[in-house]
Amino acid sequence: MPHVQIQNVSKTFGLKVNGQVLTARALDGVSFDVEQGEIVALAGPSGCGKTTALRVIMGLESASSGAVMVGNRAIAGCGHDRGMVFQHAELLPWKSVLENVKFGLAMKGVPKSELDGMAARYVELVGLSDAKDRRPHQLSGGMKQRVGIARALAIDPEVLLMDEPFGALDSQTRETLQMELLAIHERTRKTIIFVTHDLDEAVLLADRVVVLNAGRVQEIIPIDLGRPRRDIRAVQTNPEFMRKRTMIWEALHDATPAEDRVTIRRSA
Incomplete structure (x- = not known):
């Protein structure tokens, strides 16, 4: 049984604009599983729902519909079975x-x-x-x-959640911490879900990459590079690394234009 199950999760927010109450959909029926000890990256354009998905898994946000299961338990708010590393x-x-x-x-x-x-x-x-x-x-x-x-x-925690933890760092420091995270994962075998805009980082760290677009799962791409990944240069020069990076890039750029995710709910 998967360690983490995201089951048809949707998340909407109410917005008041020019006297009208609008409903914005951040997540729209998102489903994917994460296995015990797996590292899964969430990738996609800004505003696609990556961070919202992570916050729902952590329990910082409640899903409007659907469920998140950790160890076959439905989550209800934050808990010590999940730990969060912010940007x-x-x-x-x-x-x-x-x-x-x-x-x-x-x-x-x-x-x-x-x-x-x-x-x-x-x-x-x-x-x-x-x-x-x-x-x-x-x-x-x-x-x-x-x-x-x-x-x-x-x-x-059973699950470590990371929201672009290295995004604000210079490239040298980021690479150092990527190596540290790989070493920590090798020692602890924690289940990790992380958000990133960096395609190289997604391929380097993850076992699978969940590509999101307009609040939906567009594609899930397995990263067949094996573990441990102690030598970053060896991983990055592996032909499979560039092939998977290209697949993610194409998934992001071949996406059909997102429909408008903001609808009028009622007049004020």
């Missing part, structure tokens, strides 16, 4: 690296006597032991994202 780490500025990671553990109810040891292990996992006492303003962008990853992993 910007959103750290507590008055707390140190270690304290930011401890915060999530404390919210989960981990006994105080265990907080330091558990947090330290995850800080070490992301390579920040030497910076554990620094405050966020003393960290680079890449280091902040490492803290965000450590904080999400520390609660030991």
